[in-house]
Amino acid sequence: MADNTSDIKLNADSFKPVAANNVDEQEKISAPSLTFFQDAIRRLRKNKAAVFSFWLLAIIIFISIVSIWWTPSDPNAQHVAYANLPPKIANGNIPGFTGKANVGGNIVDKYAAAKVPKGTYYVLGTDYLGRDLFSRLMKGVALSLLIGLLATLFDLVIGVPYGIISGWKGGKTDTIMQRIIEIISSIPNLVVVILMLLLFTPGLGSIVVAMGITGWITMARLVRAETLTLKTQEYILAAQTLGESPFRIALKHLIPNLSSTIIIQTMFSIPTAIFFEAFLSFIGIGIPAPNASLGTLLSDGQKTFRFLPYQMWYPAAVISIIMIAFNLLADGLRDAFDPKTQE
Amino acid sequence: MRKYIFKRIMYMILTLFIIATATFFLMKLMPGSPYANQAKMTAEQRAIMDAQYGLNKPVYQQYFIYLIGIVQGNFGTSFQFNNQPVSFLISSRIGPSMQIGAQAIVLGTVLGILLGALAAIRKNTWVDTLATFFAILGRSIPNFVFAVLLQFYLAFKLKIFPIALWDEGFRSSILPTIALSMAPLATTARFMRTEMVDVLNSDYIELARAKGNTPWQTVAKHALRNSLIPVITIIGPMAVDLMVGSMVVENIFSIPGIGDQFVKSITTNDYPTIMGLTLLYSFMLVVVILIVDILYGFIDPRIRLSGNEGSN
Numbered sequence: 001m002a003d004n005t006s007d008i009k010l011n012a013d014s015f016k017p018v019a020a021n022n023v024d025e026q027e028k029i030s031a032p033s034l035t036f037f038q039d040a041i042r043r044l045r046k047n048k049a050a051v052f053s054f055w056l057l058a059i060i061i062f063i064s065i066v067s068i069w070w071t072p073s074d075p076n077a078q079h080v081a082y083a084n085l086p087p088k089i090a091n092g093n094i095p096g097f098t099g100k101a102n103v104g105g106n107i108v109d110k111y112a113a114a115k116v117p118k119g120t121y122y123v124l125g126t127d128y129l130g131r132d133l134f135s136r137l138m139k140g141v142a143l144s145l146l147i148g149l150l151a152t153l154f155d156l157v158i159g160v161p162y163g164i165i166s167g168w169k170g171g172k173t174d175t176i177m178q179r180i181i182e183i184i185s186s187i188p189n190l191v192v193v194i195l196m197l198l199l200f201t202p203g204l205g206s207i208v209v210a211m212g213i214t215g216w217i218t219m220a221r222l223v224r225a226e227t228l229t230l231k232t233q234e235y236i237l238a239a240q241t242l243g244e245s246p247f248r249i250a251l252k253h254l255i256p257n258l259s260s261t262i263i264i265q266t267m268f269s270i271p272t273a274i275f276f277e278a279f280l281s282f283i284g285i286g287i288p289a290p291n292a293s294l295g296t297l298l299s300d301g302q303k304t305f306r307f308l309p310y311q312m313w314y315p316a317a318v319i320s321i322i323m324i325a326f327n328l329l330a331d332g333l334r335d336a337f338d339p340k341t342q343e
Numbered sequence: 344m345r346k347y348i349f350k351r352i353m354y355m356i357l358t359l360f361i362i363a364t365a366t367f368f369l370m371k372l373m374p375g376s377p378y379a380n381q382a383k384m385t386a387e388q389r390a391i392m393d394a395q396y397g398l399n400k401p402v403y404q405q406y407f408i409y410l411i412g413i414v415q416g417n418f419g420t421s422f423q424f425n426n427q428p429v430s431f432l433i434s435s436r437i438g439p440s441m442q443i444g445a446q447a448i449v450l451g452t453v454l455g456i457l458l459g460a461l462a463a464i465r466k467n468t469w470v471d472t473l474a475t476f477f478a479i480l481g482r483s484i485p486n487f488v489f490a491v492l493l494q495f496y497l498a499f500k501l502k503i504f505p506i507a508l509w510d511e512g513f514r515s516s517i518l519p520t521i522a523l524s525m526a527p528l529a530t531t532a533r534f535m536r537t538e539m540v541d542v543l544n545s546d547y548i549e550l551a552r553a554k555g556n557t558p559w560q561t562v563a564k565h566a567l568r569n570s571l572i573p574v575i576t577i578i579g580p581m582a583v584d585l586m587v588g589s590m591v592v593e594n595i596f597s598i599p600g601i602g603d604q605f606v607k608s609i610t611t612n613d614y615p616t617i618m619g620l621t622l623l624y625s626f627m628l629v630v631v632i633l634i635v636d637i638l639y640g641f642i643d644p645r646i647r648l649s650g651n652e653g654s655n
Contacts, residue, residue, distance in 0.1 A: 190587045282591055298487070326483075
């Protein structure tokens with residue numbers, strides 16, 4: 001600030017008296033007025049890491065959506081003759097994508113050995129059943145993102161109303177609801193998820209439900225705490241005095257004011273859900289074969305990691321990038337919505 | 344204070360009772376039977392087996408027998424793993440898990456505190472950026488990916504550490520410890536940085552500086568101590584991370600611990616062991632949370648202990 005003022009050139013014109021009656025002009029707000037959200041987005045844009053993560057995730061999500069209709073080849077089609085081919089692009093001129101592998105000290109062109117026709121190549125290689133890993137990775141990312149999204153729906157559908165009711169009602173209701181949360185949260189999340197998965201047949205639905213059952217706790221806690229403070233605000237009192245029903249107060253006044261908390265928590269929930277799916281598939285109770293998810297790809301890749309590291313490298317890199325991007329974006333959103341935390 | 348602790352312990356017992364009940368009835372609902380070759384068994388064989396495991400009694404009787412057993416430290420007999428008692432399976436395997444867990448929590452928190460403090464002291468410099476970057480990596484990269492990478496590069500390629508198993512004493516525990524410590528490290532560093540930045544802006548730090556303390560003295564004597572207090576609260580969530588992490592990490596490094604046992608029991612439908620381990624995990628978690636809450640009350644008298652606000 002100090003630097004700006006010293007640069008201003010002062011001359012006689014600067015000291016002319018202002019007109020007596022231009023109150024309107026003095027009171028005019030020169031900058032466009034920003035809503036809370038516009039202001040938050042403005043702050044978010046300044047955070048380079050968050051913006052980069054946002055676009056990265058946008059691209060990944062776009063590719064995932066594309067994978068619903070199109071993948072380079074059928075992700076579940078098996079060509080056992082073409083099993084465990086290393087990554088290759090076009091003619092194999094790019095280092096790391098040559099289609100050659102080190103077998104007992106000799107560099108062997110695996111594609112020639114497997115008699116793959118010229119012009120056919122697998123960008124990220126194939127797995128032990130000869131399935132195209134690039135297509136599987138595309139499908140896997142899509143499935144993992146879908147799980148992340150569906151699991152956070154539980155956050156919104158159970159966690160938010162639970163928190164609002166608990167905070168709004170207070171008294172006995174609150175005590176009982178909080179006791180329930182305390183009991184659920186004292187069982188390790190994972191144990192509940194595993195017990196649920198043992199009970200249901202494994203699959204997308206049961207994983208999502210199992211994670212949903214435990215995942216909403218944090219959201220409910222945050223929403224309750226926020227509701228407790230919002231409850232004492234004057235505008236809520238005004239709405240009550242005007243005879244608004246509690247349901248409409250929640251919808252019109254509480255949820256808009258809770259939205260930043262809800263958005264931030266959702267952004268943190270997605271990577272958690274993706275991690276959990278990967279974890280469950282890794283220990284063998286997640287997405288059943290032949291479907292690909294990041295977890296199953298990692299799990300398959302880990303078995304042969306010492307000899308065919310590319311089968312694990314790419315899913316590992318992709319899951320790490322997705323997790324980092326979500327975390328950076330969530331951090332950025334939190335700082336943008338609540339500038340106090342940044343200081 | 345004593346009343347509060349008593350109340351909390353009562354709640355703890357109630358919680359564990361509910362968990363025990365829930366797991367018991369969930370297990371009864373499970374599809375499939377524990378017998379591997381059920382199809383080949385005659386009705387008589389089946390009846391003998393049922394009687395041996397106490398499965399022929401009505402469910403409510405099984406439930407009471409189970410509850411009484413828990414109080415006596417008897418979790419039943421494993422359906423797999425040579426019919427060993429579950430309590431024996433657990434007690435013989437808890438050592439390695441505890442060792443790795445303890446080492447990981449010490450390594451993770453100490454490094455995390457240093458990293459976080461350094462980031463806060465050198466706020467908005469490259470040190471801060473680097474520390475934040477590491478914290479985000481630690482939080483984002485799944486620990487099993489990290490464990491496999493460590494195993495591949497440090498053990499398989501460079502041959503510095505044993506690849507797996509638990510037969511070289513401390514050396515065997517190094518890689519699993521590092522893999523497990525990433526999550527606590529990241530959490531602590533992040534938390535520590537926020538707290539330390541707060542503390543460094545406070546008046547008493549200003550006073551300490553004004554008295555002529557060197558920056559090092561100020562940090563060591565005043566800032567560090569006061570920022571450490573809230574770090575205690577994240578021990579609870581960290582314990583959960585460690586339990587989850589131990590399952591995959593022990594599995595990857597073939598360590599005979601309870602996490603590895605849990606994964607194996609799940610894949611073999613070994614219900615008594617799953618129930619026993621579930622209870623054990625819940626018990627450890629509830630105890631850790633209780634200890635943290637009580638510790639917090641002792642260390643920082645500003646915090647008024649109220650029964651309703653169970654921090655977790």
